[in-house]
Amino acid sequence: MAASNAAVLPVAGLRLAAVSAGIKTPGRLDLVLLELAEGSSVAATFTRNAFCAAPVQVARDHLRSTAPRYFLVNTGNANAGTGEAGRVDALACCRALAETAAVAVESVLPFSTGVIGEPLPVSAITDALPAALAELADDQWPAAAEGIMTTDTRPKVASRQFELDGVTITLTGMAKGAGMIKPNMATMLGFLATDAAVAPGLLQHLWSDVVEHSFNRVTVDGDTSTNDAAMLVATGAAAHPEIADPADPRLPVLREALQSLALELAQALVRDGEGASKFVTVEVAQAASEAEALEVAYTIAHSPLVKTALFASDPNWGRLLAAIGRAEVADLDVDRVELRINGVLIAEAGGRAAGYTEQQGAAAMAPAEIHIQVLLQRGEESATVWTSDLSYDYVRINAEYRT
C-alpha cells in the first residue's frame, strides 16, 4: 500500500520555512520553522539520555500543557550542557516566536543541534523569526531538510502517498544526523507529518511503536545524543473521519506507510554516517523473544571487532560468533546457531560451516551492503538493526573534530 515517491509532497496543514540566522556560519540555512494547523495531533519521542539538553526539557514541559503550533529548530548550537541558563535561553526563543505569532508560549517546541556547551545566540534567532514566519509555505520541505543539517552530506526527505477508505493521504518527513557520529554536531532529529486525522493518544501509541522499529534500530557507535527527538504531526486536513479507535482498519495502512518512511529516513542516517563504507543489516531470527534477538543484534552491531572486520571486508566468523556468545542471552546453545553473510552459510554447529570456503566468505563480504543473518533456533521472534562499519575515517573524524 505504501509506495515510495521520488517527489517530496506538501502536507496540507503544515507549513515550513528555512532561513539564515547566522548562528554559526553566516549565510547558512540554520533556522527552520514548522507551523502546525490548529487542531493538529502531535506525537513525540525524545532522547533517553539523562543529560538531555535544555530544548528537550522545555519541549517536554510544553507538550504537557498544550497542543503545539510551532516547532522552532536551530542548528549550529545544541544548547546542551548549558544548565539553567540554557533553559532560560530556549524559553526566550519560544516566547519571542509566541509573541510575534500570537500564540501561547507553551505551543512552541524548541529543537537545537550543534556544538555543546556554548550559550545559545538568542538574539540571532529571535531577529530571524519575522523572516521565517514570512516565508512559511507548504512546499518548503526540501529547504527545511537542508536547514536542519549539520555535518550531514545530503538532506534526507521523502514522501509517501496512500489511500485510507478512498481518501488520498500524504505523509512527508525529514531527518538529520546519524546517532552520535559527531556528537557535538550530530543530534538525530526527525520530523514527519501527515494530513490524516488521528486522535492524539492513538497517534502517540502508533509513533512510539514506529520509532522503536525505525530510528531506535539504527546505530553507528552505540552513543545517543543529548538532543535526539523524533516528532510526528497529524494535521487532520484530509477529508476523512478521525481515526480514534485502535481497531480501526485504516490504522494498519497508516502504520505501514509510517514505518516505511521512518525506516527509510533512519537508514539514510546510517548511509550518510561519516566514515561509513558499509551499510550493514543485522538480522537475528528464531529467538525466544524480541528482546533477546535485539540483544544479540546490538551486541554484533556495536562490536568494534566486528565493525573493523566489516571495514576490511573480512568474513571473520570467529569475531561474529564471539559477539553472539557474549550477548546476554540465558542458556544460549551455540551449537544450534547458524550464521549467514549475504546468504552464504558461514558458521553452524559451534564452528565454521561444513563446505564453507574463505573464497565464498570474501565474495559475500565484498559488496557495500552486507546482510548478517543469525538464526538462534530457540523460537520464532526476530529483530533487525542497521549499522555501519568502523573505519579509519571514523577515528579521524572523531579524533580531529573540534569546533
Add this chain to the structure above:
Amino acid sequence: MAASNAAVLPVAGLRLAAVSAGIKTPGRLDLVLLELAEGSSVAATFTRNAFCAAPVQVARDHLRSTAPRYFLVNTGNANAGTGEAGRVDALACCRALAETAAVAVESVLPFSTGVIGEPLPVSAITDALPAALAELADDQWPAAAEGIMTTDTRPKVASRQFELDGVTITLTGMAKGAGMIKPNMATMLGFLATDAAVAPGLLQHLWSDVVEHSFNRVTVDGDTSTNDAAMLVATGAAAHPEIADPADPRLPVLREALQSLALELAQALVRDGEGASKFVTVEVAQAASEAEALEVAYTIAHSPLVKTALFASDPNWGRLLAAIGRAEVADLDVDRVELRINGVLIAEAGGRAAGYTEQQGAAAMAPAEIHIQVLLQRGEESATVWTSDLSYDYVRINAEYRT
C-alpha cells in the same frame, strides 16, 4: 603489606617449562607446562562467552572430577569454533600428558590461544610433551610468560613476597593477551601461584572476588574471548597451617597481595594493547551501588566517541557527559554529577564547570596516563575500570589482521 618485587620469584610446589612444538611458527616457544605439587588447591575463572572454546569445556569438566596436577597451555591455535572435534583433540593432548606423567587424564587442564577455527595440531603438541616434562623447573616463569604470548609485545610476569604470621609467602603470576584486541590471537590467560596453604573452597571464593576486581575490570573494546581463563594455584608448600576459615586474619593479607598482583598483570594487558596510546583509569564514585558505578564506568570505557577523544587528547566533556547520561542508571540527577580529568574539574551542574578553560582541559589530557573521575553524589559506592583509547592503529590492526 604487599610489596612489588622486580625479581620473579619461584613458588615452591610449582614447576614450569616452555618449549617449542612448532604449532604455528617453527622455533617459537609455544607450549607451556605447569606442574602442581600434589595436594595443591586450584581456583579457576573462565570466559562467560557462550561460545567457549573446546579447551575451556574440557578444563571445566576435569575440574569437576579431580584436583589438577598439570596445566597444558599452547599458543598458535585456540582450538575454538572447532565443535566436537575440538573437544576430542583437547582430550587427546590431556591423555598423552597424563599417560607420560602417570596421572589421571582429568588432572590435566588444557588451555589454548591463537587462531580460531583451525584443527589443533595434536601430534605436534604430544610430540613435544617429553621435552616439556624434562625441562620442568621452578625458575621457568620468565620463559613460560614468554611462551604464552601471542601478539603481546612483552611478557607479563611479576611476584610478591609477604609474611603470614611470620612465615614468608611467595606469590608469582603471569598473563597474556589484552581482551579481544586481536580476537583470533589474544585470549586473556592468567596463571598465578602461591606457596600458601589455602582450602580449595576458600581459595575459589577469594579468587573469584579478586578476578572480579582485576582481570574483569580491564577492557579494551568490550569484547570477551572464547578462551579467557584465569587460574590460581596454592601449593601449600609454605610451612604454615592451612587457611580454611573465612575469618582467618591471614586472609586479608593474602587477599591484598593477590589483588595487587592480579591488578598489575591486568593493567599490563591494557598497557600492551596494540594501538593503545593512552592508559585510562575510569573511576566512578559516590554511586548508590557498585553495580551502577560499574555501569557508568563501562559505558564511558566502551564509548567509541570517548575513546577517540582520548586518542586525540581532546577534553571533550560533552562526549563524557553524554556517555554518563546514557548509562542505565535510574533517576540520575545530572545536575549533581562532577567530572574531573587528571584532577581538573571539567563539568558540574549539568554543564561545563565554572572557571574551566579549554587550556586547562588540554593540559589535563596531554599525559599518556589519564584519570577520569566521575562523582555521582548519590551514595558511597564506587568502581574503577581501566581501558585504552581508540586509535588509527586499533582499526589498522583489527582490519588488516588475518591469519
